[in-house]
Amino acid sequence: MEEWITPPLRVLFPFTSRRDEINVAFIAFQIVEEMGGEVVGFHVLGDRKVDQRFIETISSFAKELKIRFHVAYRERKRSVVEELLSELKKGYDLCVCSSGSGIRVLGDVAQKLIKKSSIKMLVLHTPKVFGVLPRILNRILVVHTNTGEDINAYSVAMVLSKSWLSIKGEVVAVYPVRVHSSIPIDLAYVVEETKEEEKNFLRHVGVKIKDIGSLVTPVTLYARNGAEGLAAYADETKADIILVGVSRKRYPSRFTHMIPLSYAYFLNTLLRRSSCPVLLAFS
Known part of the structure; x- marks a missing residue:
């Protein structure tokens, strides 16, 4: 069977500090923990402030798994999607992101990334009432x-x-x-x-x-x-x-x-x- 993802990986993890994105980080870290490589958290700076507690939480988890992880910030000069598409051109193998929030199942950013990018993507949809994924997937x-x-x-x-x-x-x-x-x-x-x-x-x-x-x-x-x-x-x-x-x-x-x-x-x-x-x- 042909492998869909091959090691080592450079994984982009776009985030806005929403709670459901902890699950996205969990998936990205598990993949790199097994396959090797690094995870880059990517945040487009805008009106919303960065939640340092969120970054501390996922950084702690990455450290526990001994994952190479760092956060990259970019000042917003264009739309969020355009900033993400520009970042994805920097040699990433995989993008792991949240489905977004709002009344639709997939938010505008996820929809446009799926449509406009050619990179392999994992999009995680977490129900509002679910909470956080367990450490062990039984x-x-x-x-x-x-x-x-x-x-x-x-x-x-x-x-x-x-x-x-x-x-x-x-x-x-x-x-x-x-x-x-x-x-x-x-x-x-x-x-x-x-x-x-x-x-x-x-x-x-x-x-x-x-x-x-x-x-x-x-x-x-x-x-x-x-x-x-x-x-x-x-x-x-x-x-x-x-x-x-x-x-x-x-x-x-x-x-x-x-x-x-x-x-x-x-x-x-x-x-x-x-x-x-x-x-x-x-x-």
């Missing part, structure tokens, strides 16, 4: 969509599951299958462990994840609404995080997320319904 769900972008999510899952913080965690590969309205089903979802003859979608990936010592459970999830069923399954099984590989070309536009049964609709519904963080891996 259960990682990977959404299998039978697309080429699945490699993104599986690669990140393998890195996170190899981290010393999560080495005893479980990786669950979830294959959502929509149940037609003509078929009676009373539950939000029905999950079955994927049968041996149906493991084609996980054959190569599953073997590789097992080789690194992580337990892999491939399951098929049947539901009227795949995203809502997946969110309910994640909640009931106490998943710590959900990973989804995403193509920039298929990512929601202003209108496609409103079309039922579309890929964009699935993603937006999952982000809105999930009670745990969802990490989108953009190639």
Whole structure:
């Protein structure tokens, strides 16, 4: 299986000092802790003051993990997005950022970075009521969509599951299958462990994840609404995080997320319904 992220890495972590961005730093640090490299925290100076307590918190965590980490500041002369795009041209391999805040699932900055940059990106959406990710990720769900972008999510899952913080965690590969309205089903979802003859979608990936010592459970999830069923399954099984590989070309536009049964609709519904963080891996 081709590696989506390869060591060593130079990772950009844009932040504004919001609480949910602690989770973003957590993901960036875990990746570099396993892969090697450095994390650069990047803050565009503007009207909002820098929260030194936030910087002290993430710096302390980086020191604990022995991560090379420093913060770079830039005076705002253009839009925040333009400043970030300019910084990304300085030899970064990966950008790990928050989905943002506001009434939309993804804020303007995250949306524009996805659209205008070509660098690999991890965008973390943390529900408002969630709080902070646990130090040990006991259960990682990977959404299998039978697309080429699945490699993104599986690669990140393998890195996170190899981290010393999560080495005893479980990786669950979830294959959502929509149940037609003509078929009676009373539950939000029905999950079955994927049968041996149906493991084609996980054959190569599953073997590789097992080789690194992580337990892999491939399951098929049947539901009227795949995203809502997946969110309910994640909640009931106490998943710590959900990973989804995403193509920039298929990512929601202003209108496609409103079309039922579309890929964009699935993603937006999952982000809105999930009670745990969802990490989108953009190639």
